[in-house]
Amino acid sequence: MRQVRKLLPGLALGLSLVATGRLSAQEITIWHDKADPGIAMIERIAELYRRDNPSVTVRSISMPTDQWLARTIAALNTNTPPDIVFNDNDRIIQVQQSTGKLADLTATVAGMVADDRSHLSAGDLGASSFQGKLIQIPFQRVIVGLGVRKSWLAEIGEPFPRSWDDFLRVAGKFKDKHKDAFPIALHAGSPGAITGAGISLFAYGNGASHVLVDEKGEIVIDQPAVARPLVEYLKLFTHYKYVSPDAINHGFVELYQMIEGGKAGMFRTGNWNVAKWDKQPPAGDYVVGPYPNFGTGNGAMIVATIRGMAVPENARNKQAALKFVTFLASRPAQQVSFDLMGGVSAAISIPAT
């Protein structure tokens, strides 16, 4: 009885807090398509979040991409959405195009502490915006760079190629030295591959803002920053003959066979590739850097996708969801994203070595 009397004040306080809403339990539901790595990442971020928000639990549900897209659009349109949706920016934009019901997060970002806000670059925010609204909090960059066989560079006594002239010189030496292989692996077997995984990488690497049309829908292929990389890309097939003539029929399977089978000296490398390629062939025998510049400046790596989390306007726990997505920009959350999904962000960039 004495023990019960001891517990009563605490119980009363607890009931009071629940009554005032300060401790009311809330479950945030997140839909995504990132399978086990995504589930593990969200669980860990939620654990960190609960340290300051003990009444909030987070439940994440992963489903195949097509199902995610169809279910998300249907749920938003029938006022039965999850509290948060997590995916690549182009898919989040598709949801917004179909529903118009994702919340504008501009004020949410403006309300972040300065250090967290500094982790979101203009490029991150631009890629997360649609028709003047910021529709996701970006927190994972998917980046593509140029990979070059380290041992092949050593054989020819060349450093990593920085300019287009360097690139062609290295490719020429690779061709002379490895007659059973090709200097460059490309896959060009579809409209998306020949542009998105080929010409775009050379054009963006050269600093172009657009590769086919601009934001007004005007053709840009004859602008200098695009035209030169475009012609040089085609000449890799026709003039220099540095790529397999079969590359115009190649998909991912053939591309990876060439890279992992040691049949190519230079190739596209994404940050999602390296976890495998540092252990299995090419087993660390490559260096990654920016795509070459066609003039005198520095080339660039390409941010091919930016993953983020969005909050439906009609989410049941919208305020709790808005607060949770704010946490994604924090250094601890971005470290978890990097550790469990290889998600790159400004928060975990490191000085050059």
Next chain:
Amino acid sequence: MTPGLRAFLDKDVKLQTDDFLNTVFPWYGKLQESYYRLLVDAISNPPKDWDAWIAATATKLRTDVATLKKG
């Protein structure tokens, strides 16, 4: 952190973000298909004058865009 991943974290590396205009223009995919056919044709039958090819290809694509925009 693996050595390969380290390259992507270099804060001094310039990053260029895709414009994602495929998500903005509903006709982008069809334009890309037209462009693909012109590119494959150029690989199969390389032009002698690449500058002229660029100009002609841009003109063809502008015509395509105008048609696609009308829907």
